[in-house]
Amino acid sequence: MGLVSQNALSRKRSSDNSQANLNQDNAGEVGDVSADLKSQRRKQKREASAKNKEHKVANEMQEMKKLEGFLFGTLHSSVGFGKEVAEDTGEDMNEDGAFLSKDRSSVADVILHEDNEDEVDREASMSDEEGEPHETRKPVWIDQEEQIAKINIARTNRLRKLRREEGEILVSGADYVARLRSQHVKLNPRTEWAELGWKSERDDSDDESDEENELVRAQGRGANGNNILLSSEDAVVRSTTKLLPGLLExxxxxxxxxxxxxxxxxxxxxxxxxxxxxxxxxxxxxxxxxxxxxxxxxxxxxxxxxxxxxxxxxxxxxxxxxxxxxxxxxxxxxxxxxxxxxxxxxxxxxxxxxxxxxxxxxxxxxxxxxxxxxxxxxxxxxxxxxxxxxxxxxxxxxxxxxxxxxxxxxxxxxxxxxxxxxxxxxxxxxxxxxxxxxxxxxxxxxxxxxxxxxxxxxxxxxxxxxxxxxxxxxxxxxxxxxxxxxxxxxxxxxxxxxxxxxxxxxxxxxxxxxxxxxxxxxxxxxxxxxxxxxxxxxxxxxxxxxxxxxxxxxxxxxxxxxxxx
Missing domain, CATH: 2.130.10.10 (YVTN repeat-like/Quinoprotein amine dehydrogenase)
Structure with missing residues (x-):
């Protein structure tokens, strides 16, 4: 073999070796890049799962609070649903502030009909005087079919009292629910003793007389001043209610x-x-x-x-x-x-x-x-x-x-x-x-x-x-x-x-x-x-x-x- 052919062969071998080394370097670089991508993806998945868990926990806590409010109501102030419902549904309230809400909470805490707005205004003024802020909450659940449903209130006698006009026949489901609640409030007015901070009229007189009675009883004497330890009378006054004839309970x-x-x-x-x-x-x-x-x-x-x-x-x-x-x-x-x-x-x-x-x-x-x-x-x-x-x-x-x-x-x-x-x-x-x-x-x-x-x-x-x-x-x-x-x-x-x-x-x-x-x-x-x-x-x-x-x-x-x- 000649010298020229030997040189050509050696140059070819060296080029092949350099090309192989270059390929190996490129493959190493590609492997490093794919490993980095995989680690970044894992990190993103972990972060996304953590965010999802936090979001889920926050939603559960919010739902629990809503459910508690739905079941037990508020303890300090009446609940107004008008603003938030209007914001959610895009509806506007009337000028006089009457709003027919789809609230499912306590009847006593919800504004249902403009017939009761006097009582609501009075309660609102009382709460304002006491300095208690009004809390607003969204209803836990809203039935969308109430707006679609139509109720015939003129067909049965027991529903005709819900009519506002003599010729009124059909009303929406939400309006029907609101009128029922309003009728319930009319028939069952709120009792004073159930109000927070209520005190009977005789409590004041009882407080005054308790001090005197405690002094008398501390001396071993009854309400009439007699010594109960030296008396044979009953210390407890028994009921003298007479039994009525007719029916026995x-x-x-x-x-x-x-x-x-x-x-x-x-x-x-x-x-x-x-x-x-x-x-x-x-x-x-x-x-x-x-x-x-x-x-x-x-x-x-x-x-x-x-x-x-x-x-x-x-x-x-x-x-x-x-x-x-x-x-x-x-x-x-x-x-x-x-x-x-x-x-x-x-x-x-x-x-x-x-x-x-x-x-x-x-x-x-x-x-x-x-x-x-x-x-x-x-x-x-x-x-x-x-x-x-x-x-x-x-x-x-x-x-x-x-x-x-x-x-x-x-x-x-x-x-x-x-x-x-x-x-x-x-x-x-x-x-x-x-x-x-x-x-x-x-x-x-x-x-x-x-x-x-x-x-x-x-x-x-x-x-x-x-x-x-x-x-x-x-x-x-x-x-x-x-x-x-x-x-x-x-x-x-x-x-x-x-x-x-x-x-x-x-x-x-x-x-x-x-x-x-x-x-x-x-x-x-x-x-x-x-x-x-x-x-x-x-x-x-x-x-x-x-x-x-x-x-x-x-x-x-x-x-x-x-x-x-």
């Missing part, structure tokens, strides 16, 4: 024994003196105690008497003991505090086969059992021993105490009502129960001025006791609402209600308004199935009434006229 509560219903008929129910403890007894031989609150009525205790289906159970006045009896020669005494049951009887010198019916005197000193052949057995509540007997001409069927336990009323198969003086053990009056052949129930009011006598025919005679003892034989009223034998009579604590019932017919319970001697027309309730009522009782304060039926349930009712149970 009541409501049904959960059953008194809902936690543990009886397997047999309920034969006895009674409230403890504290009105929170309820005693129930039945033929299933179980005595149950429930704490009555009207919501759960929790069961406290159950006592089982193996050899005695219970016919009657009752508290002593002090509430420390309960007397339990059945169709047996003996009865039981329950010590509630110690949960101890003692069996008592048979009574010395008596051969009664059943002591199932009895009454306890108001002072808890004497228990009167109905015995055989017209005998009434008087037993001491302390010693549980027989202390005396009373003898009627006919059979004894019912007894009731009067005058704080010093006197006793009894009736039976001869149709007479006996009045006994328990201090002398003698009958001081005997009178015929008008129209009665066989008496079946007796009850005396707490003040002993009125008594009621029921018979086998279902008639209940209500007597004024003083008139009856004076020789007047006609009752104040003969109630003929029951058609079967009267099994029970019960006055409430203030003597304004008399309950009568018969266990021989379903729902056979009547409540009598004693002052007018008329029956409450809405009792028994039509939709409530009382079934065959066997017993009933009123709470000490009259606010509750319980009924035990043959199905083993204790129905509990609240009487709204009385505040306390």
């Amino acid at each position: 009541f409501s049904r509560l959960i059953d008194g024994n809902a936690e543990d219903p009886s397997n047999g008929p309920i034969t006895s129910v009674e409230f403890h003196r504290n009105a929170q403890l309820l005693l129930t007894a039945g033929l299933d031989k179980k005595l149950r105690f429930f704490q009555i609150d009207g919501k759960r009525n929790t069961k406290i205790q159950t006592i089982y008497l193996e050899d005695c289906p219970i016919r009657k159970a009752s508290f002593l006045l002090d509430g420390s003991q309960a007397i339990i009896s059945g169709r047996r020669k003996f009865f039981y005494s329950l010590d509630i505090v110690n949960a101890k049951v003692d069996r008592v009887g048979p009574l010395m010198g008596r051969e009664e086969k059943s002591l199932e019916s009895f009454e306890i005197s108001p002072d808890s000193s004497t228990i009167a059992f109905i015995g055989n052949e017209g005998y009434i057995l008087l037993v001491s509540s302390k010693s549980k021993q027989l202390i005396g007997t009373l003898k009627m001409n006919g059979t004894a069927r019912s007894v009731a105490f009067a005058n704080d336990g010093h006197q006793l009323l009894s009736s039976g198969g001869d149709g007479h009502i006996y009045h006994w003086d328990l201090r002398t053990r003698k009958c001081f009056h005997k009178g015929i129960d008008d129209g009665c052949i066989n008496s079946s129930a007796l009850s005396v009011s707490k003040d002993s001025t009125i008594f009621a006598a029921g018979s086998d025919s279902g008639i209940v005679n209500v007597y004024n006791r003083d008139e009856f003892l004076g020789g007047k034989r006609k009752p104040m009223k003969a109630l003929t609402n029951l058609t079967t034998k009267v099994d029970g009579l019960q006055f409430n604590h203030d003597g304004q209600i008399l309950a009568t019932f018969s266990s021989m017919k379903r729902d056979s319970v009547k409540l009598v308004h004693v002052p007018s001697l008329s029956v409450f027309s809405n009792w028994p309730p039509l939709k409530h199935n009382l079934q065959y009522v066997q017993c009933l009782d009123f709470s000490p304060g009259g606010g509750l009434m319980v009924l035990g039926n043959a199905a083993g349930k204790v129905l509990l009712y609240k009487l709204h006229h009385y505040e306390h149970a």
Whole structure:
């Protein structure tokens, strides 16, 4: 090969090498540029995502504030929606400032119609005087279809009052909503006591008199200046509101024994003196105690008497003991505090086969059992021993105490009502129960001025006791609402209600308004199935009434006229 060709070949190789190096340098530069672009793009994406998150959080906070304003309104000033809505929608307000807003907030805070602008101006002036700034907020949501919808307010009678002119027929949806709100404001004006800073007229006088009263009470004296520690009068003035006849206000509560219903008929129910403890007894031989609150009525205790289906159970006045009896020669005494049951009887010198019916005197000193052949057995509540007997001409069927336990009323198969003086053990009056052949129930009011006598025919005679003892034989009223034998009579604590019932017919319970001697027309309730009522009782304060039926349930009712149970 020649020298010329060798030089040409070497120049070609060197040019190829330089070109390769140049390409490598260019590729490195391009790689660096693409890496920088990628890092810039990542940075921009991170910044954009951060901005989006901040914007989203800000929007959520703004929406939450709007929602709070929509739900709760403002606490200090009325809300004006006119300006912001006008700015958003491009609409202008009227010259007089009336604007029909699509606001969904509280009616009391929104200007809805020019009929209310006087009241709004007055409120605005008041807020200006107080120096409170007016806040404006946008409605949370606006229904665009309200402007499109058309409502015919002349088609129905209840919408014609929304017309402003006699010939007006169609209005827009927004105008329809505004007129409804305006009509609501007219019918339901704002109350003064709901205004912030409202103070009654008597607050000033109360503030002045409180200082004097505090000084008097600090010295242990009442409002009348008497020493309340040395007085036997009630420190709390009780309500003297009279119960009105006609309709009785009541409501049904959960059953008194809902936690543990009886397997047999309920034969006895009674409230403890504290009105929170309820005693129930039945033929299933179980005595149950429930704490009555009207919501759960929790069961406290159950006592089982193996050899005695219970016919009657009752508290002593002090509430420390309960007397339990059945169709047996003996009865039981329950010590509630110690949960101890003692069996008592048979009574010395008596051969009664059943002591199932009895009454306890108001002072808890004497228990009167109905015995055989017209005998009434008087037993001491302390010693549980027989202390005396009373003898009627006919059979004894019912007894009731009067005058704080010093006197006793009894009736039976001869149709007479006996009045006994328990201090002398003698009958001081005997009178015929008008129209009665066989008496079946007796009850005396707490003040002993009125008594009621029921018979086998279902008639209940209500007597004024003083008139009856004076020789007047006609009752104040003969109630003929029951058609079967009267099994029970019960006055409430203030003597304004008399309950009568018969266990021989379903729902056979009547409540009598004693002052007018008329029956409450809405009792028994039509939709409530009382079934065959066997017993009933009123709470000490009259606010509750319980009924035990043959199905083993204790129905509990609240009487709204009385505040306390």
